[in-house]
Amino acid sequence: MRHPILVFALLAPMLIMTGCSMSHESDGEDEDHHSEGGHQVSEGHGHDDSHADEAHHDSGIGKPGDANSVDRVISVVMDDTMRFIPDSFEVVAGETIQFYVVNQGKLAHEFVLGSAEEIKEHHELMKKFPGMEHDEPNSISLDTNGAGTVTWSFTNAGVVDIACLKPGHLEGGMKGSVTVQ
Numbered sequence: 001m002r003h004p005i006l007v008f009a010l011l012a013p014m015l016i017m018t019g020c021s022m023s024h025e026s027d028g029e030d031e032d033h034h035s036e037g038g039h040q041v042s043e044g045h046g047h048d049d050s051h052a053d054e055a056h057h058d059s060g061i062g063k064p065g066d067a068n069s070v071d072r073v074i075s076v077v078m079d080d081t082m083r084f085i086p087d088s089f090e091v092v093a094g095e096t097i098q099f100y101v102v103n104q105g106k107l108a109h110e111f112v113l114g115s116a117e118e119i120k121e122h123h124e125l126m127k128k129f130p131g132m133e134h135d136e137p138n139s140i141s142l143d144t145n146g147a148g149t150v151t152w153s154f155t156n157a158g159v160v161d162i163a164c165l166k167p168g169h170l171e172g173g174m175k176g177s178v179t180v181q
Contacts, residue, residue, distance in 0.1 A: 061115050061160045062180075064137035065096035065151035073098045078142065080105035082172030084162060089178045096153045097178075103142035109174070110164045112139040113152055119163045119170075126165040154180045 076099055077085040091097055101111045114122065140148045154160065157180050164174035 060156055060158070061113060061118070061138070062152055062154045062156065065098070065153040067098065067149075067151050069096050070098040070151060071095045073100055075099075076101045076111060078103045078105060078109040078111065078164065078174070080107050082164070082169055082174040084111070084164075084174065084176040087162070087176035089176075091154050091178055091180055093154060093157050093180050096151065098149050098151045100147070100149055101140055101142060102147045103144060106144050108141065108143050108166060109169065110139060110141045110166055111150060112163050112165055113150065113160055113178070114138060114163070116159075116161050119161045119165070119175075122165055126167065154178065157181060 072091075072095065074089060074097055078101065079085070089097075099111065103109045112119065112122065138150065138152060140150050142148060160178040160180060162176035162178065163170050166174075
């Protein structure tokens with residue numbers, strides 16, 4: 001009779017943990033850092049500019065912008081020619097730009113802002129984990145016919161790179177730049 005009690009005592013914590021885990025999954029939250037705080041925008045994976053966490057991604061390329069303080073909106077088209085249209089932009093240090101990004105291709109594409117080093121590091125990571133999607137203030141992943149925004153405050157003069165880090169896309173030429181004056 002002691003054996004069933006012992007088995008139950010050993011299995012109870014596992015059952016409780018499994019129940020907690022299932023409960024967590026059903027609430028729709030995702031702890032992967034590439035998906036935190038995001039919402040889907042027209043078949044794409046964007047971020048909520050109104051809750052931009054400046055400490056989350058404050059770097060030499062700038063910081064997440066406030067959607068209520070946008071200086072300009074710039075439209076960008078992505079398609080299966082592996083290009084951003086247009087692929088270069090000029091902004092002034094201190095400007096907050098809202099990039100309105102549309103994927104007109106049949107493939108999923110990304111719009112990622114970063115320094116050359118950040119893009120290179122993240123590109124290597126994407127090669128190892130090709131299914132990884134981005135949902136950080138400096139990026140957006142969009143499915144076919146998806147549209148969404150990236151709102152960014154450019155704080156320092158220099159060049160900020162733009163890239164699609166889906167496997168093969170950067171190698172195919174899907175890159176661009178923002179010159180910050």
